[in-house]
Amino acid sequence: MSPRRPAWPGHAGAIPLVSPLQPSVVYRSADPDALDAQYASGAGYTYAREGHPNADVLAGLIDGMEGADGGFVTGSGMAAISAMFLGLLRAGDHVVGADQLYGRTLRMMNAELPRLGIDTTLADVTDAAAIRAAIRPETKLVVVEVVSNPTIRIADMEGIVAATREAGVLLAVDNTFTTPALYRPLAEGADIVIHSVTKLLSGHSDTTLGYVAARDPALTRAMWEANETWGLTPSPFDCWLAERGMMSFELRLARAEANAEALAEALTGMPGVRRVLWPGRADHPDHNRAMAVLGGRGGNMLSFEVEGGREAANALVRGAEGIAFAPTLGDVSTTLSHPASSSHRAVPAEARARVGISEGFFRVSVGIEPPEDLIAAFRRGVEAASAAAARGGAG
Template sequence: MTIKPKITPIYQTSVFKFDDLNELEQYFGEPGSRYLYSRNGNPNSDELADKVNELEGGAGAIATGSGMAAIFAAIAALCQAGDHVLCAADIYGGSSALLNAELSRMGIVVTYVPFEQLYDLAQFVQPTTRLLLAETISNPLLRVADLRRLAAECHVHGLKLVVDNTFASPVITRPLALGADIVLHSVTKYISGHSDVTAGVVVAADAEVAARLKQIGVFYGLTLSPMESWLAVRGLKTLRIRMREHSYNALVVAQFLAAHPRVRQVNYPGLETHPQHALALEQGAGQFGGMLSFLLEDDAEVVNGFMRRSQRFPFAPSLAGVDSSLSYPLGTSHRSLTVEQQAALGITVGLVRLSVGIEPVEELLADLAQALS
C-alpha cells in the first residue's frame, strides 16, 4: 500500500536507520540524500527552514530552538574572537543582553549605534568590524530602518548586514532583496503565530554562509525539534492572511489611541505622523504589521490600572499571536539595560507595547476604551 500524506508527517525520532555500510557512505558522500541524527537534520526542521528560505529569497537556512539561538547563529557565522560588531541601539533587549553578557566573553566586542547615525557608520567602524545587527521595525519603538540604504552603507565599509525581520515578517519586508546578507526571525512570533511554539530561523543570501550556519547549528546543537518544526510549518501556512488582519486591526487601534486624551504618544508606522511612514509604506508594500507602542502617564499605578482593567490584552511578555496581548518593555524585554540607556531610547515608565491580534477589531476598541477610562 502506497501512503501519500498531504501534510508532512511528524518524524518524531532522534536517529534514522541504515541497512548497511553502503547507505552510511551515501549519507556522507551525497549531502542531503539521507538523514542520520536529528541534531544534524530532520525532515520537519528542514521543511521549516526551506519554506522560510523560499519566502525570504535566500540561498539556505537553518531552523533553531529559539529566536535567541537564531541571533547567536547569525553572529557566530560571521565572527570569531577578536572581532567587532555594530548593533543598532534601538533593538530587542535580548539581543543586546546576548552581545553584552555572552558574546563579550567569547572575545566579540560590540558598539551600539544610535538610530539617527545608522547611515553614517564611518566613525564606528574598526579594522575588526564584521557586521551590523539591526531590525526591520525596531522593538519596542517601531522605528523603521531603510534597509536598502543601510545595506549600501554597510557594504561600503566591508560589513555584512544582519537583519532581525521578526516584527515585519517576509510578508511585509524581504531584507535580502534589499541588500541584507542574513535575515533572521523569532519563529515564535508571526511565522508560527499561535503562541505555542518556541523557535527561530536564520536565512543567508550566500551559499557559503548558509553552509556555515548549518555547521554551527549541528556543532552547537541549535537544531529545532520535529514537533516544534511541524507546528511552525502549520502556522506558516496562514501567515499571509494573518499579517493582513494584524495590520488592519493595528492601524485601527493606533488611530483610536492617537485620538485618546489619556495617550501621550503612539508609535506605529502606519500612522501618517510616524517619522518613517513613507519609508514603511514603500518597504512594507502597504502593510505595517500588528505591533505598536504608546505612552501613558509616567506613573506605574496608571499603567497597572490599565493592565488590570484590560480583558482583551493580557499582560504576556511575548508577541504576534492571533490573540492580542500587551507587554511592558521597561520591566521585561529591556530590563537589562541601564537607566541611562533606557532613558536615551525613550523606554519610560509609561511605555506600553501592544501586540494586536486578529480578533474583531470592534471588541479590541471597546476593551481599550474601558481600560483607559
C-alpha cells in the same frame, strides 16, 4: 505570501495532504559504507541534532517566502542569532548593532560577545551615517531590525545597505517584526536574514523556533555547523505545528494589520495617551521612510505611552480586561507587553530613557479579534491608568 503545502521529502507514492510528524531521533543506515556516503553527500538523515524532515520542510517554506536557498530552522529566535554569531565571528572581531534591538539580542551583544573577545558598538539605525561611523577595520557584521523592538522606529535600510557594501561588512537583518510580507532583506541587499518563527510566522504561541539563512552558501554552512555543534536544533513537533500555522499567515497578518490601524487611531484620541507609534500613521516620526521600506504597509505592531509611572502601568494592564499581558508577539490574539519590566528589564534605566522607553510605555502585538472589542478593552485600560496617575502615580 502564505506558502503552499510542501511535498514530504523522500515520500514515494501517495502524498499526504498534511506533513507527517517524524519524532525519531535516529535513522538507520544499511552499513558503514552507506553511512559514509550519506555524510559525504549531505543527503538523508542520521541523527536529529543534525537535521530532521520536519525542520527541512519548514525551512523550505520560509526559504520560499524570503527568496533564500538552504536556510535552516533552529530551536528559537535567539538560537538563530547565536548560530550566526558563533558561526561567523571569532575573538578580535567587532560587531555593530542597532541601539534598539530585542532585549536579549542587546544582552548578547553587551554581555556575552565581549566574554568571547568580540567587541560591539551600538548605533542609531534611523541614521545610516551613525552606522557608517561605527564601522571599524575589524568590523565583520552589522545587525539591525527594520522596525525596532519595541519603539517601532524604521531603520534607514537603503543607507545601511550602502554603508555595509562600501565597507565590505556583512549585514544581518532580524525580520521577525516585518516578516517577508513587508520586507525581504536578501532581495534588498542584506547578506543574512533571521526570524523568530515563534512569532507571526507560526502565529499561535505554541512553538519556539528560529530561522536563519545567508545569501552565500558558505556562510549558511558555517552557521549550520555552529547550530549542530552547539545543539541548537528544533523540535520536530514544534516544526510540524509551525508549518500548520504558516498556512494561514497571510490571512492573519492582513486582519491584524487592519486592527492595528483601527487601534492606533482610537488610542491617539484617548485622554491620557501621550503618543502612539504605528508606521502607517502620518504622525509617525519615520512615516515616509516606512511607506517606502514596507511597501506602503504598517504591520501589526504598535507602541504607545500613557501618562504616569509604574502604578499607572499596573492599572492599565489590570483595566484592559480581555487583553493578555504577556512578553510575546505574533499570536492570533492581541498581547500587551511592558518593555521596562520584560524584554528590556536588563537594559539600564538611563539607556531605556534615551530611546523613549518609560514606565508608561507599552508594546502591542495586535491580533485578529473584532476591532470594537479591542478598542473597548484598551479604552478601559487607559482610563484606569489616567485615574491612577491622577491619584499621584505620575512620574
